[in-house]
Amino acid sequence: MRAALSTLKFLEAGSLSHAFKIMKTHPGIMPTAGCTDIYVSLNFGTLKVREFLNLWGLSELRKIQMKGDYLSIGSLATYTQIIHSDSVKKWIPMLIQASSSIGGMQIQNRGTLGGNIGNGSPAGDTLPVLAAAEAVVVLGSTEGIRRISFNMFYTGYRKNAMNPEELILSVEIPRIKSQQWYRKVGTRAAQAISKIVMAAVLSKDPEEQQDPRRIRIAFGSLAPTVIRAFRTETALAENGNITEAQKTLLSEIQPIDDIRSTALYRQTVAANLLAEWWGKVSPRSLIKS
């Protein structure tokens, strides 16, 4: 452990409004939930923060519930909770696939959806799901509550549109009348950080066939943030030609060489994943079957 843990401050949030106050009065404090990322970066010596806020006890942030037209998932909901939730299973099964692919069960028992969003790793496993689902992030502070579209949330590598004193309260997921698809490619089947993640939805609803948003594709680990492949979506929506769509995809992603993979590998696999998904869901393949 490179950080001296005895020197770290860990403030206790007694209630949500107390947490908001602490965020306002302690600039630079880092909110924490299951701490599964924090100890790793403290261990690496890469985390400079020395003051943390413990949100773990705020059970009101742990609820998963239907609220009219959308499913609300509290930021402190753990992956285990998400995996076992009937509402999530019905509403957004690809989030269950994503949650099951994160770490081992020990991590799933502690890691939270809000933590995955706040940590903002480009490889975050649930993030492409939220991007393809066009989720909304609910933020709170002493100033009140505001909502921001998930696709507007990240502004750069591990940077986001939150104000420093804001906390992530929940994620709202609208109804998706579409087939959902999720695929993670990592070093091994379980417990590995992703080399590439893809989430996609394709609406089969006849009413939505003229809607340009009926195809939505998102990738993780191919750019400094999770990305929506907007131009690829348009290409597929226009003529359904997968070869052209693959070329478009390669022009709109910027994968890098890193410890987990090479840019070339990521480009190849991204194009292959796109083809695999499209082969399964495209109108042409449905006619054949």
Next chain:
Amino acid sequence: MQFTVNGKKVNVRAYPMKRLLDVLREDLGLTGTKEGCGEGECGACTVLINGEAVCSCLVPLAQVKGARVKTIEGVKHPIQEAFVREGGTQCGICTPGFIMSALTLPANVSLKEMQERLAGNLCRCTGYMGIYRAVKKGLKAKRGAKLVSLRVKKKSQKRKRVRSI
């Protein structure tokens, strides 16, 4: 900081972000829980908090306030003997973590489910098959029951080894 360890109430005075792993080993002298990677990959430090398996190297002391913690020292279960007999343990570092994780599985767990649920526990010695056999047999055995047939086999193996020397 008050919480329960293996059914006993404890009161620990330590800094709030001290890792539960270090509190168990250093402050409470429970060295059965091992540190492997220290970053939540290997599962060697697995303990149960309120019945859920967690990596104790990633849990700050402040987050176990009032919780029920169970470590390998609080386990008395046929699965432990099954690990010995089935070759589920070799160097031993991963064993306490595997046992803690395995105790959260249903008794009729399938091999596939076992592989998925134990994916957060790594072993570099056994090749896992001995571990899976031990978990399967151990979870099926009734608490307090002895795995008699295996014990006989072990004794005879011992005898053979002595003769060959």
